[in-house]
Amino acid sequence: MEQSSIITIKELIKRFPVGKGEFTALNGINLAFNTGEFAGIVGPSGSGKTTLLNIIGSLDTATEGKAVVMGQSTGDLTTKSAAKLRRMHLGFIFQTYNLLPVYTVYENVEFPLLLLKLSDSERRKAVNDALEWVGLTDKIKSRPAQLSGGECQRVAIARAMVKKPEIVLADEPTANLDAANSHNILKMMLKLNEELKTTFIFATHDDKVIKYLKRKITLEDGKVVKDEFITK
Amino acid sequence: MIAFKLAWRNLIGAGLRTWLNVFVLSFIYILIIWHYGILDGWNHQANIDMKAWEAGNGQYWQQNYDPYDFFTLEESHAKIPEVLQKASSEGVVTPILISQASVYPDGRIQSMLLKGIIPDQKVVAIPSAELDTESEAMPAGSPPAERTGQEIPVVIGRRMAKSCKLKEGDITTIRWRDVNGTFDAAEVKVVKVFNCNVPNVDAGQMYIHINTLREMMQAPGEATMFIIGKDFEMNETVSGWEYKDYDFLMSEMNEMMKMKKVGGSFFYLILMLLAMLAIFDTQVLSIFRRQKEIGTYIAMGMTRTQVVSLFTVEGAMHAILAVIIGAIYGIPFLLWQMKTGMTMPAGSDDMGIAIAESIFPVYGVGLIITTVLLVLIITTIVSYMPARKISKMKPTDALKGKIQ
Ligand SMILES: Nc1ncnc2c1ncn2[C@@H]1O[C@H](COP(=O)(O)OP(=O)(O)OP(=O)(O)O)[C@@H](O)[C@H]1O
Ligand SMILES: [Mg+2]
Numbered sequence: 180m181e182q183s184s185i186i187t188i189k190e191l192i193k194r195f196p197v198g199k200g201e202f203t204a205l206n207g208i209n210l211a212f213n214t215g216e217f218a219g220i221v222g223p224s225g226s227g228k229t230t231l232l233n234i235i236g237s238l239d240t241a242t243e244g245k246a247v248v249m250g251q252s253t254g255d256l257t258t259k260s261a262a263k264l265r266r267m268h269l270g271f272i273f274q275t276y277n278l279l280p281v282y283t284v285y286e287n288v289e290f291p292l293l294l295l296k297l298s299d300s301e302r303r304k305a306v307n308d309a310l311e312w313v314g315l316t317d318k319i320k321s322r323p324a325q326l327s328g329g330e331c332q333r334v335a336i337a338r339a340m341v342k343k344p345e346i347v348l349a350d351e352p353t354a355n356l357d358a359a360n361s362h363n364i365l366k367m368m369l370k371l372n373e374e375l376k377t378t379f380i381f382a383t384h385d386d387k388v389i390k391y392l393k394r395k396i397t398l399e400d401g402k403v404v405k406d407e408f409i410t411k
Numbered sequence: 412m413i414a415f416k417l418a419w420r421n422l423i424g425a426g427l428r429t430w431l432n433v434f435v436l437s438f439i440y441i442l443i444i445w446h447y448g449i450l451d452g453w454n455h456q457a458n459i460d461m462k463a464w465e466a467g468n469g470q471y472w473q474q475n476y477d478p479y480d481f482f483t484l485e486e487s488h489a490k491i492p493e494v495l496q497k498a499s500s501e502g503v504v505t506p507i508l509i510s511q512a513s514v515y516p517d518g519r520i521q522s523m524l525l526k527g528i529i530p531d532q533k534v535v536a537i538p539s540a541e542l543d544t545e546s547e548a549m550p551a552g553s554p555p556a557e558r559t560g561q562e563i564p565v566v567i568g569r570r571m572a573k574s575c576k577l578k579e580g581d582i583t584t585i586r587w588r589d590v591n592g593t594f595d596a597a598e599v600k601v602v603k604v605f606n607c608n609v610p611n612v613d614a615g616q617m618y619i620h621i622n623t624l625r626e627m628m629q630a631p632g633e634a635t636m637f638i639i640g641k642d643f644e645m646n647e648t649v650s651g652w653e654y655k656d657y658d659f660l661m662s663e664m665n666e667m668m669k670m671k672k673v674g675g676s677f678f679y680l681i682l683m684l685l686a687m688l689a690i691f692d693t694q695v696l697s698i699f700r701r702q703k704e705i706g707t708y709i710a711m712g713m714t715r716t717q718v719v720s721l722f723t724v725e726g727a728m729h730a731i732l733a734v735i736i737g738a739i740y741g742i743p744f745l746l747w748q749m750k751t752g753m754t755m756p757a758g759s760d761d762m763g764i765a766i767a768e769s770i771f772p773v774y775g776v777g778l779i780i781t782t783v784l785l786v787l788i789i790t791t792i793v794s795y796m797p798a799r800k801i802s803k804m805k806p807t808d809a810l811k812g813k814i815q
Contacts, residue, residue, distance in 0.1 A: 238710060238806040259714050266712025273810070277707040281424020291711050293413055338711075 186212040191244035206401040219381040222398035228382035237261040270339030272349035276331040278323040309341040329360030418724040437737030448772030466660040467638040503643040505532035506634035512587040516575040527624030534640040541603035562600035568613025694797040706810030726794020
């Protein structure tokens, strides 16, 4: 199982400097994810979910131990190679959507493809496909300020998915959404997970999300206290 | 290339603040180009005017002559040497004899220079021919002693006319010292008031037939200086006379123009500083406010260098947009100025430099390119400085937007 893992985490420790001392946010994490998982890291506030997700996404580095993503040890990457890893293989979804406010829906979704230097026609097709997945083909020219929260998060999902990345990391994607919208986007992501075999990893304490998970990893004080696969 | 595309979207999206900065920058472009254009146009015109009215293609000065020293003026004339006499009779050079004298506008004494000139000379534009309008019985150029009851014709410029309250046809008294040092007086009649842009040949002087002046000074056949016309070429030196070439005669004015340009540069330096402060401020503010956006760029896989260049290009693009906006309203304005000229305010001609009533600016390609490049380069540097900070940001902190 180890060699086929898309993400492997070994003895990972993360400490933050706090004042004169240190705070241990992650304390000896061991985890492996396979391609196509739909997994969630759950746990109380402050348990280290975001920190773990950031390290997997190579936005942060471990103090000790290893996080290997797509065969690359994120701690050993230069900032340039880490950027390339994110550009090619990772998609992010944030609690606050993080859309670019001056861009239209279309331009927001197009952005990752511009970084990949795809041609005009390739971009147009991929953006239209992605907007179709999330059902926003009629809002192409709107700007984020003109959209509802649910619509914004759907744009963010389209943006994360448009380049068909191997892994999507979603930190509290439903925290700002009502129940109907939360179910809506989770169904959407589940469908993409099944159709495109994209690996999804959530950080959440939202029960609505947890209901959809196929694997639930519980974190407490920086340690994995439970790791269960859910069969429906 | 992608940085340009994204920067463009961001700038246009940023709206009013962008356009405010762009407008200020475009204004600076136009102002610099216009002002230097005016100075260059002025210089160009002044050169033409001074050549036509005063300097000719150079001058010969009697060795004692010093235009800034009135006390030696009476010793600064001498017999005309043969070569110059020959050239003079061919009309390619023309002699000028200069003496001090005084007039009495409103009963007050005012000193001036009496300049003797040959009426039919064609070397400079002074309308000396007007001095020749006297009757045959009393030819112009007769010594004053033979002219009892007859005024001596003189020609003056409009500045002199104004300061002495004289107009064409007016008669006034002038006084001068003869060789023995005693005062002599005569009546002169203004036969012509000429309009000229060169104060040096106008203010405080009267033109008179050279022979009359020679008679008055008892200096027959003498001159103070010669103005050289177009087709005169001489390689030998003339003993007792100093050759002053055109560049020497222009050096004072060119020096003054340079000073004006330097003075202008200080003004633009301050203006640029203010504009750059605005851009710098915009950059600092936008980097601070857009931390989350920066974090998002990095999360999506932009390298830090790419993000830094994106923000730098965004800042620098102000200068590029300013060229476009500046061109829209600036080119018509600059062309209109070139066509109609700028009317100089009254009194601005007392500065000692030849100045026309309207100055027509001359815009050099070099001037325009230098201005545009200079503003672009400075804007880029000013935009880059705050953007450098991005490369030190931790992406996780940026995403949280918590950097102070
Ligand atoms: N940059 C930092 N400096 C110091 N401490 C930090 C830093 N980032 C996180 N921490 C600490 O690490 C712990 C884990 O934080 P993290 O954000 O991963 O929690 P979380 O599980 O995502 O919580 P939440 O559910 O509230 O989002 C917290 O106690 C937090 O205070
Ligand atoms: Mg969190």
